Amino acid sequence: MIIATANSCTHPPRRPFRAGGEISPAGRTKTAPPPRARVDSLAFAFVSCQNWYEGYYTTYRHLAQEDLDVLFHLGDYLYAHGVGPTGGVRGIALPEQYLKETFTLTGYRNRHALYRTDTDLQATHAAFPWMVTVDDHDVENNFSQIDTEPDQDRQIFLQRRAAAFQAFYEHMPLRRSALPWGAGMRLYRRQAFGRLAAFSVLDTRQYRDDQPCGDGEKAGCAERLDPDRTMLGERQEAWLLDSLGRSHTTWNILANQLLVAPLDHDAAPDVQSFGMDLWDGYAAARDRLLTGMVQRRMRNPVVISGDIHRSLAAELTTNFDDPNAPVMGVEFAGTSVSSGKDGADQDRIGQIFMRANPHLKFHNVQRGYVRAKATPDTLTVDYQVVPYVSRPGAPVSTRACFAVEAGRPGLHQTADNPPVGVRFVPDVAGPLDHLAEQSAR
Template identity: 50%
Template sequence: MTRSPFDQANAGNPTRRKFLTATGMAAGLAFTGALPGIGTSNASTVEVNRLRDYPFALGIASGDPLPDAVVIWTRLAPKPLDPFGGMNDRPVAVVWQVAEDDRFRRIVRSGVEFARRESSHSVHVDVRGLRPWRHYYYRFIVGGHISPVGRTRTAPAPRQSVPGMAFAFASCQAWWEGFYTAYRDMARKEHDVVFHLGDYIYEYGVGADSGVRQQPVPVDFTRETMTLDEYRGRYALYKTDPDLQAAHAVAPWIVTVDDHEVENNWAGPISENNAPRNEFLVRMANAFRAWYEHMPVRIAQAPNGPGVQLYRRFQYGDLIRFNLLDTRQYRDDQAAGDGMKPPNPGSLDPNRTITGAAQEKWLLDGLAEKSARWEVLAHQTAIAQLDLQRGQGLLVPMDTWDGYDASRKRILGGARERGVRNLVSIAGDLHRSVASELRPDYADASSPVVGTEFVGTSISSGRDGMDHDADGLTILAENPHVKFHNFQRGYVRCEVNATQWVADYRVADRVTVPNGTVTSRSRLVVEDGNPAIHAT
């Protein structure tokens, strides 16, 4: 069973098996951060023969759109669950094309990249020289095989007037706990960009029967990921899902990392169960290397051993600026041993942080620029207070911003001091939908509402769920700033213009069967200049 912040941390404190890497070379590459395969290739070593099996079993993707650029991605893997995807050790020439039409009659950019074994035969192409705020189509060609066609879109020019846009955000997609019904719905709708806010994979084994999927997998997939090969295999398993592939193919994605891409509730160099630090750093390096190999991100997001640059900004003209945050790598350890606790000296310590000092300064300096009508914090978990104690007293999760009260006060108070016009937080992690009004200090009744938060539920983690569970009813009863709750699976679609932000909570009736349906559970509106939440 997957864990959300409302589950007791370290439940059972399982004994960690001895840390072993599947291959010494793979572990060494991950830890050093070396990226062989970036650059030119010796033509005599390049695989030019036609591949016998179809190599695009993991699909294609695009991401990190800029006004003049977008990253396009694929990974050659004719046998996705085999080591190295069933590829041999030779580099492979991959032709890529970007066109203005889906039949590729007007190709505007093209070239050749080399897929190499050291990078799991993944390909990242940072396509430059594109025009702002335009749709493009892309594909890859290897030998006699042509990939699916993907559609992407560049961002607007920095000062371009943007009358409106639509985007989606999602998180938490435990493969064995549900089908990706939400992604099937997402792929059918028009989105200018999609945000994935963490837990793209889970490090846990998928179980001997693969849970609701009932799909046979190699025995390695039933174990928790530790080695680079195991993390690579887990991404490959998830990416075989056709609905996930379809959602990647229709819009560019902007992605970050939460905890399960490495290990449940890790905090900086501190593991969930206090594994030896040097051992955990190797595991982090393995996890980040595999993440990079499977995500449509730039070389700037390639890991340097056990570290990766995740926080970055994306400007959508004069309408929205997205501040993509990293609340895992730089946070202090969870207070009071993690889990659900009353506010305590650790959680209230003014020196503790969830973002780290450098990222906090970067964020506050950026908020002062006031470059767009809507300023968005796109990140991992809830900023709003979430009290789960019925009646007197507080009981809050130590893994969310409730465990880092000083960070909440500095960021939300700082946004108000800097005159941010419309502050919106989008987040995931909770496996439930929660819409809240944001205050810098929930202990002070006079603390003003300075922003709005939309937390999206999981894609599949937690199985089907229900409209409200016991914790959800408590959240609604004890937190007057919470204006909406739901405990089903799904995602959030946002439609934004100069006068209002509409958050459409899309929920699946079931994810434990492959034929579930998705409908709109609630459409919530925030007006320009007023952070209060209203239902349409």
């Protein structure tokens, strides 16, 4: 359902409709208040990365029970590569068409249809409005502009991207302005909720330069520092900075696929290693973005991101090499719904991340979602996690809570949560609870 504009936030039912001889179930949505309306609170959540065969959508079962004004999906709604003959952990025999990587419009349509068979995902679509964008796996792993896999013809890739975008548009709540034209699709847009908050939904795939130094994780890659490199493309970057400069909302939130904060993968103090697909591979573009926010005196900048299959909370500055640089904003990265399988509270890579990146304040590798509530004074953010997705029925728990005060950039932990993965607190973890009842599927 599209977010409409009304005089106040309302909860109209969504009427059933008939398609292909079938009648849809009824759902609920909400309409957004006018841009200059006074709004006392906004409840939202965000998710990403829902590989169908790597886990059950228990996250969505819990998420559908939340009272939200809007849900953001930050990409990887589906995975274009082959599913496997038994549906992974789901143990469902699938027709041959699902066993191979998809390239055609029919293939992408069928992949969307497969994912939509999950009743927990259906329930979440019916519970509240969604705002969506694509990430790489919705089309092809780590694609950028017209760059393709080495063994793939450029024209074949453009046809593939056109097919993926068309299927995405057909299955997602998008306005007509997002109607694909060939291999292109306008996904970046802005949505305000009165004077309280505005979300800039970004597209970090379609206009970016190719990943530097051959992609992957690299140390000493000078190409990533090239000032001419772009993540958003010239037009989207100009649109974003212009709209942020004219914003009058209390909270200005960037809904973005990829982690903006630097993520050094090497614990050695004299070595830095970064993932070239992240904003780390586009360091100058990141500098323009963060510096541009400061120069435009943007109020209360917040970034929400997905992709990484981990929960991270970070403080943002315009100079991450200076430990005394003032904090100018915060970032909340959400874990996956199911991609990466069960996960854990902490792992070796996460421990390296926490040691090598002092701006990180929290890390966790379980599956789940992030919920948030904005008021004129505070933004509160809760990391909701489930202990497993390899079988249905997992309970949900709050792993960490943070607050950001309006006018005072920085993260403040607000609850007495288990301290594993939280900076400045002893590394002590309790055992995971695997004793939840198994729900019937």
